[in-house]
Amino acid sequence: MQVENTEFRPKIVAFCCNWCSYAGADLAGSSRLAYPADVKIIRVPCSCRVNPMFILRAFQRGADGVILCGCHPGDCHYTTGNYYARRRMTLLFSMLDYLGVENGRTRVEWVSAAEGVKFSTTMNEFVAKIHELGENVRLEDLRCKG
Amino acid sequence: MQRIGVFVCHCGTNIAATVDVKRVVEAAAKEPGVVHAEDYQYMCSEAGQLKIREAIEQKHLTGIVVCSCSPRMHENTFRQAAKRAGINPYMVEIANIREHCSWIHKDIEEATEKAVILARAAIAKVMLNAPLTPGTSQVVKRALVIGGGIAGIQTALDIADAGYEVDIVEKTPSIGGRMSQLDKTFPTLDCSACILTPKMVEAAAHEKITIYTYSEVEKVSGFVGDFHVDIRKKARSVDMSKCTGCGVCQEKCPSRKTPNEFNRGLNTRSAIYTPFAQAIPNVPVIDREHCTKFKTGKCGVCAKVCQAGAIDYDQQDEIITVDYGAIVVATGFDTIKLDKYDEYAYNQSPDVITSLELERIMNAAGPTKGHLERMSDHKPPKSMVFIQCVGSRCADKRGKSYCSKICCMYTAKHAMLIRDKYPDVDVTVFYIDVRTPGKNFDEFYRRAVEEYGVHYIKGQVGKVAPQGDKLLVQAADLLDNKQIRMETDMVVLATAIEPNPDVRKIATMLTASIDTNNFLTESHAKLRPVESPTAGIFLSGVCQGPKDIPETVAQAGAAAVKVVGLLAKDHLVTNPCTAKADPIFCNGCSTCEKVCPYGAISYEDQLVNDHGIRETRRVAVVNSALCQGCGACTVACPSGAMDLQGFSNRQILAEVDAICR
């Protein structure tokens, strides 16, 4: 199938913590649970490693959505990392919303190493949402294009 | 300048079927810094690794990217290959084009495009990689076992027999645990005490084992190989070095109204007590809550009668700090509370008892000296009803969702023993399913039915109601499709077991993960069943999940082997991907210290050369042995001084850029 040029192909960055969500994504893979190829995963040791700067940079470089996945509350490999991530992202996402990057473009989800199904459904939902919202035009630095 | 090699794996057809591997190689070769790119059928094979080694040596590569399966699978394999070829193992990055690409996409065009982008991101990251050297940390050659039941005792014995020091911390006055309360054990009907007490004695006498009874773990810090544990030795009020265990104090103690925990409250004990006759150590404790001397100041009988002068009313709790290399949790279980099960009339009638209470009644050292009798009028029962799955397999909020696993077997045991000893007692068991997986287990249950004439009825009991001196039982017989109403003399509830409630506190101290039912989580359900995901913490017995005695002993041995494997090492290799502060940027604000869950960050005055200005500043220093590399501090740092090696800000930004390019 030749992808038409006019078709919107979103750029989606997914940050996954090494211990739960990355393993959950691996499980989705080994269970052959499909989700769109638009999602590209970056492995981080813990969701608390994700600096708001990384997310801003993604939007600056033309990302259409950013999702952060971590261990379920209480299950963090580093005990409290995901709580920090949750707080930081709550603040960041409300600021992004204020700046015009809709809340639907950013998401935090808890995915355990056993939740391949959840990982896949989450990604499917998230991509569908981005399709609904269309291309992101805010924050993008046009000088970075090309 | 970095010289990068890219190696793309076909993984047979796992990757090659949906990703055009040749195109990935071509695209990767065009990336800046890449001086070598090739593909191979199986990169992880001996031949594949040889290709990597040859390329590193011939093209003088400084870093490599392997496009293959998940790094969780083969990252270490390729790191070792790189190391053998003479480059730093941390100069390796993996692009996961199998689990995250070929396996989930069907369209070759789409999958290939994604694989190229993932390879690009990995190349961008490896360009910024720096060689890292793992540090080492010492291993303290001593293990701690929390809990002195059969699980803890067996683990301690196995570790001690391998030649390492072990401490057992037990919160009650004696080791022995639940097994010491049991009368007989299935399916062989050995007397529980006869097989347990020798083990208790052996543990107490072992030169490598130290037992702290009436003690609790108060605080845990440190990490695998070097834990620091505060143990609170509660005041016994009896000097252990002087007491001879003669027992006179217990006989003479005038306050005898305290419910006897060991007999599950079926009778009472004195305020100064040992839980049971074979207690180890055989030194009593004074229960200060119930002792007249402590309540009113007037009594002191025990001190008067003690010829050894061992009674010490002024004894204080003592906290000792000990270092351990490994910790085993063996905190065991208790039965659930039955307050929410009014339909079984447990709180209304003394003749409705739990199975553990029946164990005490059947035991020769128990409250009835082993005579089967009703607790209300001490008459022998003529008929008995056993109810299975009380609080187990429940989806409602009253009970537990899991099967308690041991109840089917001990109920068969109780029914059989009663029919054997008192053949005129009619025994009926109401069951939902009889679950007997285990060696000789089903044969045992069939014997109860066929040889001993125990009536098994499929159907749950709906209500137990005291009626005169009898109990009315209303139940369903699902196979005959009828409702049964019968009178009986005693009802025994196969009460669900739950992890000891204290385990949540202990798990929090150890940062060991715990599930919604308070069972400790194992590192891998199949392949690492006795290890907690937290390094250096091991699991033994029911704290990990319901199990019977043989399984507990087997798991205790397995946990001991894992501990010995750890203690046998002289030092451990630490993860080099730790945080590091740049003293030039650090302003000593202490923000990072507050978010660090490991207490790995401290501050010291350092001479800093800030663009020619030399001054002494307070800067953050990370203890790389304590740091686990979560990165919480890197984001918290307001000045951007803190960075995580192996996952640096620049590396992750490079990945983001590569993906969004």
Next chain:
Amino acid sequence: MQKVDMAKADRLREMSGVNTRKCMKCGKCSASCPAYEEMDIRPHQFVSYVESGDIEPLLESKSIWKCLSCFACVERCPRDVKPAKLIEAVRQMVVRQRGGNYLSPNEVPELLNEELPQQLLASAFRKYSK
């Protein structure tokens, strides 16, 4: 051969909010039921009949008029299946099929009694307005 009517079974599940798959067939509902002896189809059977789509016998059963709506089965079910709600749904289905001879709202206030559980009231209306 029994007639399988999955559409009606789904309707009953929807009306009652009962998930029949949660049942582990322990029979505690039937063990608890005070009207058991008078029923032709027993509380635990309601769950399995609906699960297998065998609805016709339930609609014709006299059990639905014998159920006291005491909710002992709901209270004690270890799997939280709520058989009485299922029986209630069958009753409702029968009433609706007959053309819905409900009480008029004006009649309700004087029948109210604070001591009565609301659910019993609702079931009673349905039962005695047949």
